[in-house]
Amino acid sequence: MPIIELQLVDGEIGERALRFYPGETLWHSEWKKAFPAHYREKTFLNKIEGYYHRADVFTPCSTAIEFQNSPITLEELRSREAFYPNLVWVVNGAKFKGFKILKHLPDVDSLQLDAFEFCHKANLTMVRKSDLLLGIEQPKVMTFHHPELRNIPLTAHYYSFRWSNPHRVWYEAKCPIIIDLGGYFLYQLKQRKQANGDYAYLHMIPRKDFIGRYVK
Structure with a gap:
């Protein structure tokens, strides 16, 4: 990946460069208020590509935080992720259609689960990875009451969802996706690599704690 050279642009030059910058929602502005004023609305010039972008928040540790209230195209997502070397997305999940948090999950990275793959169903079930690799068309589906799984503890912080x-x-995002559903908790969208297709979880x-990572 080529080194990206970003130049911070202050004052009137930045305003002229982004004079068509769209307005923002209350959700958007309330999120920015969670960060110190000197973190907000930082305009950068990509010196290699020759174009500008304004970060909603840019932290002292050089992390850009983008608050996304509306759907985004794949082209725009890739453009934004290519622009900032270190980017975090915060997405308004309250606008998602048909989104529901379901069940607690075990530690998805636990060595106890190395031999198993999550099923892509609402119920919390797994199959043996060996069955998939052998090409068995209907592998045995196991709940966490099955003897091979029942001693694997569930966590308080990983969840399945629909x-x-x-x-x-x-x-398709390469950078962290943080979903805001309102309330005291946020949910990072993650994916577990699997032979039967990546398993998305929260x-x-x-x-x-999320804000505290960047505001000391």
Whole structure:
């Protein structure tokens, strides 16, 4: 990946460069208020590509945080992720259609689960990875009451979810996706690599802890 050279642009030059910058929603502005004023609305010039972009929040650790209230195209997602070397998306999940948090999950990275793959169903079930690799068309589906799984503990912070009408662009993101459903907790969208297709799940994060990563 080529090194990206960003130049911070202040004052009138930045305003002229982005004079068509669109307005923002209350959700958007309330999120920005959670960060110090000197973190907000930083305009950068990509010196190699020769174009500008304004970060909603840019932290002292050089992380850009973008608050996304509406659907985004794959082209725009890739453009934004290519622009900022270190980017975090915060997405307004309250607008998602058919989105529901379902069940607690075990630690998806646990060595105890290395031999198993999650099923892509609302119920919390798994299949043996060996069955998939052998090409068995109907592998045995096991709940966590099965002897091979029942001693694996569930966590308090990983969750399965259902998204009936997903905006699939977010599954293509390379940078962290933080979903805001309102309330005291946020949910990072993660994916577990599997032989039967990547398994998407949520990692619950207290809102104050997320903000505290960047505001000291």
